[in-house]
Amino acid sequence: MTGPVGPAARRAGTGLAPLLLAAAATVAVAVWLAVREPHAVALGYVGGPVAMAGAAWSLQRIGAMVMLPRVMRAFWRQLGHAAIILVLSSSTALALANNNAGMSLYVAVPMLTGMFWTMSAFLRLPMTDRAPLSWLRVVLDGATVAVAAGLVFWYVVLSSAPPGTDLATRATAATVGVAGVLCLVVIGKAGGRADGPIDPVALRLLTAAPIVAVALAVLLIAGNDFSRLLISVGGSPLVALSFTSAAYRQRRVLNRTGAEPAPRAPRRSRTELVPFLAVGGTGVLVTYVSVHEMTSRQRTLIFASVVIAVLVAARVLLGLRDNRRMLTGLRDQQAELARLAMTDPLTELANRTRFVAVLTERLAAHKPATVLLIDIDDFKMVNDTMGPALGDQLLYQVAQRLRENGAAKELPARLGGDEFAVLLDVEEVTSAEEAATRILQALAEPFRVGEHQLLAHASLGVAIAGPGDSADEVLRNADIAMYAAKEGGKAAWTRFEPRMRQDVVNHARLGSELHNAIIRHELFLLYQPVFDIVTGRLHGAEALVRWKHPTRGFVSPGDFIPVAERSGLIVPLGSWVLREACEQLARWHRDHGDGAIKAINVNVAVRQLRESGFVDEVAAVLSETGLMPQNLVLEVTESSVADGRQVRETLHALHEMGVRLALDDFGTGSSSLSLLRAFPVDVLKLDKSFVDGITEGADRGRLAVAAAVAQLAEYLQLSAVAEGIESESQLIRLREMGYRLGQGFFMSKPLPAEEAGALMATPAPVVA
Known part of the structure; x- marks a missing residue:
């Protein structure tokens, strides 16, 4: 029907x-x-x-x-x-x-x-x-x-x-x-x-x-x-x-x-x-x-014919009964196989095959359709830290929340992994956004999984089917919107807009060009000096990658680094930066001797830390360039440290090797203090947003955080580096708080290798 x-x-x-x-x-x-x-x-x-x-x-x-x-x-x-x-x-x-x-x-x-x-x-x-x-x-x-x-x-x-x-x-x-x-x-x-x-x-x-x-x-x-x-x-x-x-x-x-009618049983x-x-x-x-x-002989013949017809009909009816039983069994098996083929075995929701089939039917019938694509934020961390069995329980409870908090006209589904979807029979923007808000609120409540209380926030993409859209296009649009929600800070929903597709195309094109740039040596490094703000002398440098495109000119790192992370090119790009920075430090050591900086800071992405061979790669680069492990400082973000067991094991192995680890953008995350207990940190880098707030008339909250980080580093015997110093008043205030190291445009902008080497050749303090 x-x-x-x-x-x-x-x-x-x-x-x-x-x-x-x-x-x-x-x-x-x-x-x-x-x-x-x-x-x-x-x-x-x-x-x-x-x-x-x-x-x-x-x-x-x-x-x-x-x-x-x-x-x-x-x-x-x-x-x-x-x-x-x-x-x-x-x-x-x-x-x-x-x-x-x-x-x-x-x-x-x-x-x-x-x-x-x-x-x-x-x-x-x-x-x-x-x-x-x-x-x-x-x-x-x-x-x-x-x-x-x-x-x-x-x-x-x-x-x-x-x-x-x-x-x-x-x-x-x-x-x-x-x-x-x-x-x-x-x-x-x-x-x-x-x-x-x-x-x-x-x-x-x-x-x-x-x-x-x-x-x-x-x-x-x-x-x-x-x-x-x-x-x-x-x-x-x-x-x-x-x-x-x-x-x-x-x-x-x-x-x-209401919802799509259930198929009628035969x-x-x-x-x-x-x-x-x-x-x-x-x-x-x-x-x-x-x-x-009729006569007696004719009646006898007729009676015999009727009896034969009745017997044949009875025999056929018995055959029909047996056939019906067999067909009923086959239909039951077929129905069960069809159910299994269209159902996710873990959550008992519709699977991707059924979801796409229902969406395709709705679009073919010119009925309204909206797809909500839901991805559990940081689910990998839960799976890695607590085990896949508990992760499966969490996914099952997420499915129950979707089923309990959905309307009868909605079709929830698990598309795979920690990715879910809900199909709505609406085409109004307001109705779609209200459904997205309702689902996120339902998932924001803590989950009771075994003996644990877990929060499982989600990022959600909303895609409303337009005229002529196919099921693949609607799902792709919802996926684009969902990633936009993740990039916007997670635990939120974003509605797809046509410009987003063009952004994805541009990112894909930029990713292809970045791949070629790595091969064609279009990338180069600049070095942001790190100073001892008490003595004014050069203390170290942070390697920063830059890209000079043959036709675009200089491409901002804010444009190509996210593309590299999304496409996976961050791994070969990071490998190139690591080797190039270590080779440059080795050249400075040869050229300037004791006047050269002792260590080089290199940023490492979480994708690199997930690589099983990353520790061996670092050891090989240090060996080939003649550097010691203490000559290298790897900078990681708080989100990288919290990524999962594999990343933590990698960081501990690097620390045991002797490589120093710096926690970048410290103070911006919600779990900074707890990370210090589990993370083998050597350096804390105060985020620029707090440095901006330490001058006269600034936010007292930021001022308090900046002072607390300095005291915490001193108490834990860690190095504290203030990032983004742009004025003399900031420099003076940071000295008073107890900061010894700092970097920023007030002291020096990022420099080419030759200019950074020239600073090492200067024995006098660079910063007054």
């Missing part, structure tokens, strides 16, 4: 007015039958055309909804055409109400036309798969039923009709009866499909129409005067009531705004028994006729 179609369906209304009209007409006919006047027969026929006109209008309204699938529109539209034809038939019956000449051809012809047009509407529905053998079974079943019904009506209606029944009445009754039985078979075949386009309840309501037709066929011949009058005046209102009830039910289904169809019932009915008829109209 087709799912909700959104606003387009809601604008079509519910179809309640035609249903009430048909019901009122039916009740009016019943009242008329109870108090009828012989001279006012025409009043009983008024309800037919009125109710049928309402049914035609209701059916045509559904058939005109352009957002519906084509097969559904065609079915309801053709059923509406049949209702229009039946309006003509019932109107003619009203006009000829006082004529007691039996069934008039003026009434019979449009009635039969409407019946066959109704049957052709049902034949439009998919009743089986496309295999020729399946269609052959449908045709054979229909032919069996048609022949059997034709024999019954031929014998009972045409041959055994009461004297005086005109030919038109008998022919109409027989044709309508056979057509009604065939309609029931076709409706049963169509309703047995699990993926049928029409609501199954609506189909069951429509079965009232062929049942009325069969009753009409029987009562016109075998009934008394009252029963014939009853079916003549009540038949059309009852058929109209069947049509309007089905239309009302279908509209109610289309107007639902219903056990009873229509496969209809051909055998037809054979049995024919056998009964043949037996009855043979008893009354």
Whole structure:
């Protein structure tokens, strides 16, 4: 059954007015039958055309909804055409109400036309798969039923009709009866499909129409005067009531705004028994006729044939029963395999395959769709520090939060790892952003995992599907927005904007050019001097990478370093910087002897620290350049130290080797003090933001942090370096706080190797 179609369906209304009209007409006919006047027969026929006109209008309204699938529109539209034809038939019956000449051809012809047009509407529905053998079974079943019904009506209606029944009445009754039985078979075949386009309840309501037709066929011949009058005046209102009830039910289904309907399980169809019932009915008829109209020898032959037919039919039915059991088992296995193929085994949410399939279906049907892509921040640290088993428990609880805090119309899924997604059937920006906020708030609450209370903040990307977007494009847009949220500070959501895609393209292009720049030696190093701010003498230098592009000119590190980190080029880039800086320090030692700085500072990215061979690489570079481990200071950020077990093991191995470690941008993170207990730090570098706040009239909070860092370093016997000194007043204030080392533009900007070497050749203090 087709799912909700959104606003387009809601604008079509519910179809309640035609249903009430048909019901009122039916009740009016019943009242008329109870108090009828012989001279006012025409009043009983008024309800037919009125109710049928309402049914035609209701059916045509559904058939005109352009957002519906084509097969559904065609079915309801053709059923509406049949209702229009039946309006003509019932109107003619009203006009000829006082004529007691039996069934008039003026009434019979449009009635039969409407019946066959109704049957052709049902034949439009998919009743089986496309295999020729399946269609052959449908045709054979229909032919069996048609022949059997034709024999019954031929014998009972045409041959055994009461004297005086005109030919038109008998022919109409027989044709309508056979057509009604065939309609029931076709409706049963169509309703047995699990993926049928029409609501199954609506189909069951429509079965009232062929049942009325069969009753009409029987009562016109075998009934008394009252029963014939009853079916003549009540038949059309009852058929109209069947049509309007089905239309009302279908509209109610289309107007639902909930989630996508669950697939219907294949219903056990009873229509496969209809051909055998037809054979049995024919056998009964043949037996009855043979008893009354044949000789003893002929009756014996007929009885034997009927017995053989019954035995064969019983054998086939037993085979069908066994086949049904086998097919039921296969269907159950297939359903379970389909469920497993579409479900994430850990969280029991939909997996990527199902999520993409549902998203693709929505986009193909031009339905609104919004994707929320969710990535758990720093999940790798939890997995590395507490183990994968506890990490899996956390993922399961995240899935439960998504399921519990989602609306019925939302589809949560786990796409893989710690990446989740939620599919919304909205296209309004406000609704999408409200859902993103709701989900982040739900995930912000602590998780109880085993004996631990864990916080699992998430970054979320919002992507609203646009015209012509594919499922891959929407997911890619959500992924871009999610990474933008991470770059913006994590634990937040970001809505995708088209410019973001261009940024990604630019980053990709810049990444390709950076790869070539490493190969073509377009990169070079500058050295930011570190001074003893008490004596004014040069103490050390920090290596800073720069890029001179052949066409772009100088590219800012703020542009290409994030590209390098995202693309993985930070590893070869960092390796080049490490080797180049160590080689330069070795040259300074050869050129300036004791006047050269003792150590060089090199920034190291977390991606480098995750490399299993990084410690060996550092040892090899020191050995090849002739430096000692204490000649190298590796600067790492707080986020790098907290990355996980692999990074911590690498840092401890470097420290045991003798390499000094500096904690860069100290004071900006939320866990700085706790890191000092686990991290083998040698140097604390006070972030520039605190240096900016130590002058007169500045933020007292920053001033307090700057002073506290100096005291903490002294207490722990660590070196403290103040970054970003840009004025003499800052320099003086830092001296008073107890800082011994500092760097910044006030003392010197980053210098080429030659100019930095010239400072080493100067014995006098550089800074007053």
